[in-house]
Every structure is written in structure tokens, then in C-alpha cells.
Amino acid sequence: MTFAKSADFAIDKAAGEPCANLDDAFRCGIHQQLRPKGFQGCAVYDCFGAGQKISRLAGRSWREQPGQQMFAALPVMRQLHELLWYLAEALELDQTRAIHKQLRTATDRIEQLTRTPDVTAVDLPGERVKVNELLLRTSALVRGKQSKAKERRGADLFGAKLRGADLHSANLRGAYLIAADLREADLRRADLIGADLRDARLEGADLTGALFLTQSQVNAARGDAKTKLPPAVSRPTHWAS
Template sequence: MTDHPLSQVSFQHPGLPELHSDCLSCFGLCCAALPFAASSDFAIDKQAGQPCPNLRGDFRCGIHTELRTRGFRGCTVYDCFGAGQKVSQQTYGGHDWRQAPETAGQMFEAFLVMRQLHELLWYLHEAIDFYAVDSLHSSMKSLLEQTTELTSLPPDELVKLNVPLHRAEINGLLLQASELTRTATLKQLKPAPGRQKNYGRGADLIGAKLRQADLRCTSLRGAYLIAADLSGADLRYCDLIGADLRDTNLCSADLRHALFLTQAQLQAAKGDHTTRLPERLSYPEHWAAALH
């Protein structure tokens, strides 16, 4: 390889409609299955299995365009990765839980399992195109096929899946893909980053001052970056899987080629038109609104 990795490699959007939320084809499963507590993210308490009072009879949200102003910011940062329509239209064949209330409990449980499987598929589809992971392609393809098959199980089998065990196997592979990509890229960076701090998984960086920090090729897996200042930071090839970016300042940050960054993470963060994103992701609407 002779070209500079930062100009050569582009992680394309997976482009798989089955892994993108289609609320119009879903029976409002996230609005009913998930619990939430009154907080800065939610205006009220709601138990798991209890439909949100804003859920209309047609399974649409009655305050969809006002979620943030009405105290339901948490809804705007949730992504089911297409699990909602999968369970609604395929697992249960288009029969909703209101018409068949006896299926509600199982359907909600199946949705929670499917959401985990779809998230894993999203990461696998991204990782298989990473730079310098040819040695892992066979294993990743095998796990892609296995996980895809699991999403087609009937509901009674789906809810019995040992998802943590399956996730652990995939996570090990994703970690290898991340390390291979970051190590290979780091060797070719010019100028090379200065001495980098080693952040362990789940690092407590709440409110951290990381303005203009050079975080290229580092790992922030599972880091708590709530309200941290990452304005102007260089996060290219930084592993952000599971990082909590709630209210993180990403203005002018460079997130091109960031590993495992999701749209939901961006929705939770703060940024503006100067933030540089991977091609597969888009600027959240509330970023633009904050400029006015």
C-alpha cells in the first residue's frame, strides 16, 4: 500500500434497508416495549410493556415533530437498526399486538432480541470493509450468515436465544478488526500523533476537556464522554463503539473514518456544519436548529 490511508479508505454506508428504521412499517414497538424514567431525556416515567401515551392508534407518535421541546429527547436518539419493522412485518407477519393482545408480551421481548441482532449485523457489515482486515473476512462472513439466519427464527425460538453469548463472539472479532485497522493506519500517519494516552474500555471522560485533541487511531470503546469538549478534535480511525456521546461537543471535530460511529450517537451529541462526518452518516436536524 503506497497511498496515505486517510485519503484512500472510505467506509461506505452499508446501504441495507433492513438495517434502517422504518417506523411506518412498525407497530410502535420501541414506544411500547421499552421502559424509561422521568429525566432530562424523558418527561415522564413509563414501564416496559406499557404503551407511551403519545403513541397513536395508527402506531405513529403524536408529538414526533416536538419530541425535543416536549421533553422526550431520548426518543430522538434511539435507533432500532430496523428491528421494529422486521418483527412487525416478518416475525409476526403483519399482525399487530393491539389486534392480538395475547401476543404483545412475546412480541415486545422478540423486538428486544431482534434489535440486538440487527445492531450486531450493522457493525459486522461495517467492519468487513475495514482497512487491513483481510485475515478476518472468512470469520466475519460466517458470523454475518449466522446472525442473519437467527433474525429469521420464529418468535418462540427468537426469545430463547442466548444473545450475550453470540454478542461476545462477535465483539471479539470486532475488537480484532479495530486493532488491526488502527495499528496499520497509525504506522502510516504523517505527521504521526504525539504520545497517545491509553483509554481503557468504559473510560470515565465525563466533562473531559479534549478540545483539539489528536485522538487518531485511539480506542474510546464504551467511554463515557457525556458533556465532554471534543471540539476541533481529530477522531479519524478512533474506535467509538458504544461510546456515550450525550451532549458531547463535536463542533469542528473530524469524525471521518471513525470506527463504529452510529447515527444515534450523533443524535445525542452537539455539533454544527463544521463537524466532519463519515459519508455513511448525516447531520442531525437539531444541529442545524441550534445555529439559529
């Protein structure tokens, strides 16, 4: 991947070049100090298992041929694996029993696509549209009918003061919640797919049953021991105790 020196990366790195922190065992030499050393972007990133899938299919190191094909395949495979993550979550919900058959069909189709010899040929936009229709239905079934005040899809809530806010079952898909104050907020069953939670304050917030919340989103936010999270995501080690 390409790194551009910024608040998320301490160095510039061209695509295809090994990171300066990569050790001889193909591990990160500063994994435990990523944030203090200026690599917050690495601490937040999650490939959803796409990197492991590509490595397994290739059967060789990315430093050898077909390295370039592997580089091109990674972003596509990552998005396919992200879709599988959302579909798996939807299948675990009792409220979606009426569409379990469609969810399983979609899961099987995406899983088959991840085994395509040339994954870069996959019609990714088309697949995302198909899966999104099911995820929207999942969201509606779980959240139920909500007031207009809770329909905040794509809302610009950068730095918003939402401490203690009632966002139970709110639609926050794709919302910009960068540096928003969500301390003690009620985010139970809120749809958070694609929401930008970078530096959002989640201390004491309740995200029990929050829909489509990923580890990347949680890693990018700030929380504490009182933050309630869905079982599918882990409490980041950098959060306050």
C-alpha cells in the first residue's frame, strides 16, 4: 500500500515497497508502539482477512511474482471480505429470519467470488449494490420505524456535541462523526455502517447491538472501560481503563 506522510503515517512509502518497520519475519517491528511512533493509520486498518486469503491463494511471498497481481487484488478482496462480515452479522440476528435465505445466497455468492482466479475482474460495484439492498432491509427490520430526527444518514456531525444523546436505533450510515462527543450516548441498535468515528469520544457510550460496527471504526475512536460494545468487536488496548 501507499503511505503518505500525515497525521496517520510518519513516513512516505510507495506502493509495492516494504515498510521500513517490516522485520525479517514479515512482522511489524513496532506493532506495540504504532500510535506513539506516528502510525495511527496502521493501528486502525483491518483487511477483514483479505490479506491472508490472497497469500493462501498465491502460495508464495508477495515479494516474488505474482506480486503485482497480489497488490491489485488486495483492495478488491478486502471489500468482498467486508461484505462477508456484514452478511455474517445480519445472519446472526433474530429479526432477519424472514430474509435469511437471501442472506445465505448472497454469502455463498460473495464467498465464491473470493475464490475467482482473477478477483480484479469481479463487478465490485454491482455486488455492493446487491448486498447493500439486503443490509438496508436488515437495518429496517432491526431498527423499526424511527422519527426523522434519527434519520441521519450521511450527516455532517464533525465535532458535534452529542453527549448523552438518544441515538437508539438511529440511522447513522456514512455519517461524519469525526471528533464528535458521544460520551454516555445511547447508540443501541444504531446503524453505523460506513460511519467515520475517527477520534469520536465514546466514553461511557452504549453501543449494544449497534449494526455493522467494525473493528476499524472502534480502533479509530476513543473510549473507556465503561463503553459497551457488540461482542463481534474487541475493546482497543489504547482506550482508557
